[in-house]
Amino acid sequence: MKKRVLGRTGLSVSVVGFGGIPIQRLSPDDAVKVTLSALDAGIDFIDTARGYTDSEQKLGAALVGRRGGVVLASKSMVRDAEGMKGEVEASLRELGTDFIDLYQLHNVATKDQLQTVLGPGGACEALEEAREQGKVRFIGVTGHSRAVLSEAVETDRFDTVQLPFNPIESEALEDVIPAARARGVGIIGMKPVAGGALASVAAAALRYNLERGVDVVIPGIDSVSQVRQNARVGVDFRPCSPEELAALEKEKSSWGQRFCRRCGYCSPCPHGLNINMLFLIQAYYERYDLKKWSLERLAGLDTHYGDCRQCGECLPRCPYELDIPHMMKRFAAQVR
Numbered sequence: 383m384k385k386r387v388l389g390r391t392g393l394s395v396s397v398v399g400f401g402g403i404p405i406q407r408l409s410p411d412d413a414v415k416v417t418l419s420a421l422d423a424g425i426d427f428i429d430t431a432r433g434y435t436d437s438e439q440k441l442g443a444a445l446v447g448r449r450g451g452v453v454l455a456s457k458s459m460v461r462d463a464e465g466m467k468g469e470v471e472a473s474l475r476e477l478g479t480d481f482i483d484l485y486q487l488h489n490v491a492t493k494d495q496l497q498t499v500l501g502p503g504g505a506c507e508a509l510e511e512a513r514e515q516g517k518v519r520f521i522g523v524t525g526h527s528r529a530v531l532s533e534a535v536e537t538d539r540f541d542t543v544q545l546p547f548n549p550i551e552s553e554a555l556e557d558v559i560p561a562a563r564a565r566g567v568g569i570i571g572m573k574p575v576a577g578g579a580l581a582s583v584a585a586a587a588l589r590y591n592l593e594r595g596v597d598v599v600i601p602g603i604d605s606v607s608q609v610r611q612n613a614r615v616g617v618d619f620r621p622c623s624p625e626e627l628a629a630l631e632k633e634k635s636s637w638g639q640r641f642c643r644r645c646g647y648c649s650p651c652p653h654g655l656n657i658n659m660l661f662l663i664q665a666y667y668e669r670y671d672l673k674k675w676s677l678e679r680l681a682g683l684d685t686h687y688g689d690c691r692q693c694g695e696c697l698p699r700c701p702y703e704l705d706i707p708h709m710m711k712r713f714a715a716q717v718r
């Protein structure tokens with residue numbers, strides 16, 4: 383398995399990592415089996431989150447007696463120092479470890495949120511204290527907004543940045559990736575097969591990402607066969623062939639106007655729909671097959687797909703020309 387150094391953390395990690403979202407839907411025994419098969423295949427970077435329901439707990443069970451040699455990352459959406467202290471303790475407990483290699487501020491979505499986490503009493507303060515105490519080794523940030531992540535990287539408070547990157551969503555090549563490279567910030571590529579949209583060309587998508595500045599990709603993994611397929615990319619490490627690039631291009635153009643990048647440019651919707659959140663939930667429902675989880679998230683929103691008035695105000699604001707009202711209608715029928 384090819385290894386790389388994750389930026390200024392100096393941690394050596396397998397180029398193919400383990401994304402901890404999908405094991406939520408596995409039984410505890412299957413989650414342990416899949417995780418151990420990943421470790422046996424040489425995958426040694428594992429990413430999870432407080433928000434992924436029982437993912438930390440399942441990984442903790444798998445790591446009993448196998449913690450050594452694993453680079454473990456988790457993250458939390460909590461934004462204040464007091465709350466973050468509790469989150470770190472909860473992660474340590476669930477993961478059954480006395481230190482976490484990388485703790486990330488999960489999905490910092492706006493510049494205001496970034497100011498909050500970095501300011502006095504913000505979550506970053508608690509992570510820096512946890513680092514001094516040896517509970518956390520490095521601190522990272524994750525998100526979908528390139529503007530926010532670019533600013534986060536410039537602060538020099540983060541050792542890694544985690545962002546969506548894949549052949550459909552490669553715009554970070556223009557800003558976040560070069561900024562992170564210039565400052566030695568490690569780059570973790572989430573959604574490397576575009577949340578399942580590129581599943582038919584998954585190996586090529588992983589190679590594409592790893593060739594373009596991402597240090598480690600973290601595809602979500604929920605079966606031993608997926609472990610084998612993904613690990614092969616790190617073992618047989620090479621650039622995409624011309625045939626693979628052509629196949630990626632074909633898939634990419636078929637998704638071009640159906641794939642939401644969560645950039646948020648379409649907001650605000652005058653009727654209160656959180657468009658990019660609704661499309662994210664749909665992606666989990668449809669492509670990750672996390673139906674129960676998605677329906678619970680939908681139930682927590684005041685407005686959803688069926689509330690779209692089809693006014694079209696958002697249409698000219700989407701730089702990717704997504705037919706948002708049509709998608710809302712289609713998704714409303716799916717989750718009815």
Ligand code: SF4
Pocket residue numbers: 650651652653654655657689690691692693694695696697706707710
């Ligand atoms: S078309 Fe739907 S989502 Fe778009 S602005 Fe109108 S109500 Fe909101």
Ligand code: SF4
Pocket residue numbers: 641642643644645646647648649657658661699700701702703704706
């Ligand atoms: S619908 Fe378009 S503008 Fe809105 S978040 Fe998705 S990609 Fe961005």
